[in-house]
Amino acid sequence: xxxxxxxxxxxxxxxxxxxxxxxxxxxxxxxxxxxxxxxxxxxxxxxxxxxxxxxxxxxxxxxxxxxxxxxxxxxxxxxxxxxxxxxxxxxxxxxxxxxxxxxxxxxxxxxxxxxxxxxxxxxxxxxxxxxxxxxxxxxxxxxxxxxxxxxxxxxxxxxxxxxxxxxxxxxxxxxxxxxxxxxxxxxxxxxxxxxxxxxxxxxxxxxxxxxxxxxxxx
Numbered sequence: 001x002x003x004x005x006x007x008x009x010x011x012x013x014x015x016x017x018x019x020x021x022x023x024x025x026x027x028x029x030x031x032x033x034x035x036x037x038x039x040x041x042x043x044x045x046x047x048x049x050x051x052x053x054x055x056x057x058x059x060x061x062x063x064x065x066x067x068x069x070x071x072x073x074x075x076x077x078x079x080x081x082x083x084x085x086x087x088x089x090x091x092x093x094x095x096x097x098x099x100x101x102x103x104x105x106x107x108x109x110x111x112x113x114x115x116x117x118x119x120x121x122x123x124x125x126x127x128x129x130x131x132x133x134x135x136x137x138x139x140x141x142x143x144x145x146x147x148x149x150x151x152x153x154x155x156x157x158x159x160x161x162x163x164x165x166x167x168x169x170x171x172x173x174x175x176x177x178x179x180x181x182x183x184x185x186x187x188x189x190x191x192x193x194x195x196x197x198x199x200x201x202x203x204x205x206x207x208x209x210x211x212x213x214x215x216x217x218x
Contacts, residue, residue, distance in 0.1 A: 034115040083173075109143040135203070183203050
């Protein structure tokens with residue numbers, strides 16, 4: 001926090017306005033407000049957690065239940081049940097009940113893209129914010145695209161006529177669910193980058209860490 005911001009905060013507190021330090025900080029650097037929405041706190045998420053922690057939690061539920069389905073691949077009702085649980089964590093607007101947070105990975109990934117874009121476009125955004133935000137945005141867009149694919153596949157499992165058909169789709173979902181977090185080496189260069197088509201939640205976490213360290217955000 002700058003000296004002037006600290007002085008203003010103390011003055012407002014002395015006058016009885018009850019201004020929290022975060023409020024002054026948000027006014028001083030609006031880019032950091034949006035970074036905070038991604039990394040540490042967003043009002044609409046369960047428990048007010050950041051959009052990225054919410055996405056990570058929902059992705060874990062998705063992967064878990066797709067693994068359950070894959071391990072029960074001769075049981076059509078079982079696979080369909082787990083596909084529904086995964087669908088709930090992907091988008092509870094489509095599947096209302098299930099073991100997810102009730103927020104949805106789709107909403108979280110799109111929220112990350114939205115708010116990191118707002119951070120980069122904020123007045124006074126630093127070069128570090130703009131650079132790392134572009135990396136986060138590319139990976140978040142890729143995660144959202146994978147979510148769309150998984151939603152469509154989960155719905156196909158739910159309507160599959162037999163366990164062979166469902167099992168084939170579940171096997172495809174399993175690889176895609178792992179890519180939600182780990183990403184995919186799409187260009188075959190031996191590593192997973194942030195570029196669209198490659199990045200996952202791990203790459204978002206990495207570049208959010210680089211961003212917050214560069215900006216001195218705890």
